[in-house]
Amino acid sequence: MPDLLITGPDDGPTLMLAHGAGAAMDSRWMDDMAARLSARGIRVVRFEFAYMAARRSGSRPPVPRADRVLGEYRVAWEQAGRPALIGGKSYGGRVASMVADSLRPDGLRGLVCLGYPFHPPGRPEQLRTAHLEHLATPALICQGERDPMGTTADVAGYALAPTITISWAPDGDHDLRPRKASGHTPAENLDAAAAAVAAFARRHPSGPFPLLPPPSI
DSSP: OOOEEEESOTTSOEEEEEOOSSSOTTSHHHHHHHHHHHHTTOEEEEEOOHHHHHHTTTOOOOOOOGGGSHHHHHHHHHHTTOOSEEEEETHHHHHHHHHHHHHGGGTOOEEEEESOOSSOTTOTTSOOOGGGGGOOSOEEEEEETTOTTOOHHHHHTSOOOTTEEEEEETTOOTTSOOOGGGTOOHHHHHHHHHHHHHHHHHHSOSSOOOOOOOOOO
16 A cells, blocks of 8 residues: 655645656655645645655666556555545646546546646657546646646647646746746746645535536547
């Protein structure tokens, strides 16, 4: 069973977050975002995929394909008490998006992706959006405007489900950080993302969830 790292009030809306491909659940970025969400009343539950947990002992297993760790995400969700909201940073958010609809009958109400990897850097033709075209779970994606894995111009051309809302970080990169010359600061962008996530969480509290009919394909 994965270890869980919990930040925030016990009585707040719970959001389970998985880490990105190359940084652990307690990386500086994840700690920072968890603190900002906690300050807004969100209870954040973090966990690590097995490959990342193994790296703590000195081994260097490669990052698995996202579809090979779906079961790990489901196990962590069960262990965390089936929180109403799931998501993650980059790779972790992509995995969460791939399991979200299957968890809706058991109480999942929303999905949060922090920097979604719509495609690998420099390879915009290799889209990771097929399942997002018919996503039934309400979703919030916090994305940097110049994210090399999906800029505003890139995403404008995608056929995404109407359940997906995108909150754009001005001039943000994959970590939502803007350039100094932009007139924006990293703190401003992270605060705005945390505020958007907190508002989303309160729009999708736990409780009965009306299931939508399957999409016609």
